[in-house]
Amino acid sequence: MPIDSVTGMVIYKSxxxxxSASKDELYSRAKVWIATTFNSANDVIQLDDKTNGQIIIKGKYSFKNYNIESFIPLNISIGIKDGKYKIEITEIIYNYFNQLNGINKWETVSIENIYPISNYENGKGWKKIMIEATNKIADxxxxxxxxxxxxxxxxxIQKPDW
Structure with a gap:
């Protein structure tokens, strides 16, 4: 997992x-990607500032990890300029439904607390679960x-003029 050298936090970015692309063109491409990637673009877009070239998305990725219901909130920041763009995924938190020993509650752990996996010391069985979770999150x-x-x-794609 990529670690930011300044903050020490896990951050995925590009x-x-x-x-050849203007800021407006890149903004349009980003909006099309959001609309086709998320079930409801309006529900996930938290900031949409075309003038300053900023879009902030808060979504969710759900998955099963060893039959444990799990999800990570997706905090995605997009920056757009003429001829250039940036995307970052930050604040990665692993959420899982803990059913061991009748606990039955949602637990959360920041990715920095389990990666590298040597940071996570909550019992042998959990280490295997956390390795799989970090792999799925990274993927x-x-x-x-x-x-x-x-x-x-x-x-x-430009639509023909009517």
Whole structure:
């Protein structure tokens, strides 16, 4: 997992140049990606500032980890300028439904507390579960970045004039 050298926090990010694309064009591409990636773009967009080229998304990725209901909130920041964009996924928190010994409650742990996995010392069985969780989280964050980069590389399809 990528660790920010300044903050020590896990952060997934990508900064790409697309010299031929204007800020408005990149903004449109980002909005199309959001609309096709999330069930309801209106529900996940927390900040939409076209003038300053900023979009903040708060979504959720749900998954099962060894039959344990799990999710991570997705905190995604997108920055857009003429010919350039940036995407960051930060504040990664692993949430899981703990059913061991009849506990039956949601637990949360920040990714920094379990990665590297040697940081997580909550019993042997949990170490295996946390390794799998960090792998799934890493895969999902990488897929989000990859999907966004692919979408941003494609020009927006212009509809014919009616």
């Amino acid at each position: 900064i790409q140049k697309i010299d 999902e964050c990488s897929e989000i970045i990859s999907s966004f980069n692919s979408a941003m590389a494609k020009p927006t």
